[in-house]
Amino acid sequence: MTASATIHSEATRQQADAWRRQTSLRRCYTALGVGLLLVAMCATMWFADEANAGHFFDRLPHILDFLSWLVPKDWNDVWRALFDIASPHDKGTQEFNFPLGRVYIWGGFYIPEYFELMLTTVNVALVSTFIGFVFAVPFSFIAARNLTPSPILRLIVKRFMELLRAFPEIVIAGLFAAIVSIGPVAAIIAIGLHSIGALGKLFYEINENVDMRPEEGLRAVGANWIERVRFADLPQVLPNFMSYTLLRIEINVRISTIMGAVGGGGIGEELKLSISRGFGAKTLALVLLLFTTIFLVDQFSAWLRRKLVREQAFLMSA
Template sequence: MSGTLSEAGLAVERHWRELAGRRRLYTIGGAAFIILAMAGSLWFANESNAGKFWDRLPYFFDFVDQMVPRDGWEIFRALFDLPSPYDDGSLKYNHPEGRVYLTQSLYLPEYFYKMLETVNIALVSTLVGFALGFVLCFLAASNLVTRRWLRFFVRRFMEILRAFPEIVIAGFFLAILSIGPVPAIIAVSIHTVGALGKLFFEVVENADMKPDEGLRAVGASWIERVWYAIVPQVMPNFLSYALLRLEINVRASTIIGAVGGGGIGEELRLSISRTHEAKTLAIVLLLLVTIIAVDQFSAWLRRKLVGDQAFAFGRGV
């Protein structure tokens, strides 16, 4: 009996040794593949598409040095459109023709107005994306729609909407509608519909179907079952995802602004190209404060809407 056990033990030990050897072999092979892939990528980048990267790299710190303002108050002056002793006519600080008045008496500094425009683009796009994603997600859920062709069509449609980055979509609409915030709103909204629609229908598919079965038993219509059985369960998660998407859309709206989509991104691009160090740092500071404020506010609101236990989004309903 002991001999049989010892033979079985030896067989198990040999099996584990074989598995350990395979793991070591796979690890060495995977590491070698990654090293070779990285080396090949760096070689290809250096030989083919690096451009003047390596030639211009020594000048990187020169650019950083140029971004240092001439005095500590220059950023403050740029942020609030105050007169600058260094203004040679190119800074356009405190010029009356460039001022923005919300009312006849309420003046808003230019960068604050542009930042408000960027946030407005993100907010409108999030609302549009939430509304359309809300409608489409129920048609894509397998536990609510039995027609496979309909689910297939809706899911592929949402994949197409989110397949292209916002800046690519904005490029098409900027060519058609000219520069301004409207192409940016359209581009961010399109991508938001596809992104939120996918997140929403995954939440719907994890919903408890017992309320739906009860409503179906008493003869409720499909819309009534969705509205009274599913929506109350999934709405907190929907709002949580929408707030998360708002944070993303603020950043996306800034990037689109740099290519002509309006908002603070356009001013940032112009200030960098004209080497206006104080204006550039003022915009970066305003962007940082705004994004932190949006992140903190949306996180606080998500906790209030969803609750601390469901604050981790991946847990489902």
């Protein structure tokens, strides 16, 4: 073996040893960090348990006991509660007063109570998403660095959208509930304002990646800013705008349910009451309807996104 080959082999061995030492050190630091994190988490849980009168760890084995009262004596009561059909177990209590919730439309035709509440929840999500879309679109073009030359205007719009999404919807709803009272209106305002901030951020990041050649062409023939945005930029980004808006509808349906539990109307309020009172059949009916609705919204929005963005966008490139 020549001297150069020996030197090369020694250098390779030293590099391999150095890499192994570095890897071992990194693993050691990772294990130490995870261990410290677990210790800190356990200490925090212990402190929280003591600060909240204890018994958290004592009651932990019973965490799933609540499922026992969710099991109805008659499983047909779940369907009766869902469609407001009288139950043979009704003894005048609120647990089985299913027909009392009917919403009569014409004559003997009625909408089951939970379907009407679910429609309210979906309407809150749709209206609030529409509000978010209408305001987020112009704000996103103003906030885009490549489309708006004024740094002051961009800064104001960006900070405004950050402010809108900085607070949880439930906090905004609590503020407006004091003004417009508890109900769907406060929920729509809260979710709508948060949607403006959330969609605006997604939209202006899309705008900053548009092809600028159509913009430059319209600028060369004397088009103003609104005309350039309308005819050069918006056609490029609109499919992605609609895709994110449909995704936001899915999110807002879930948020509307949570808002209902704190006085925002819709199915969330009834779900909270059923759980707190231990009405198993009603709770299961509400959960079933909520799950089915969210599943259908997810499937429909996924289908519509594929139609808007084209199937090729979801395929892996060769």
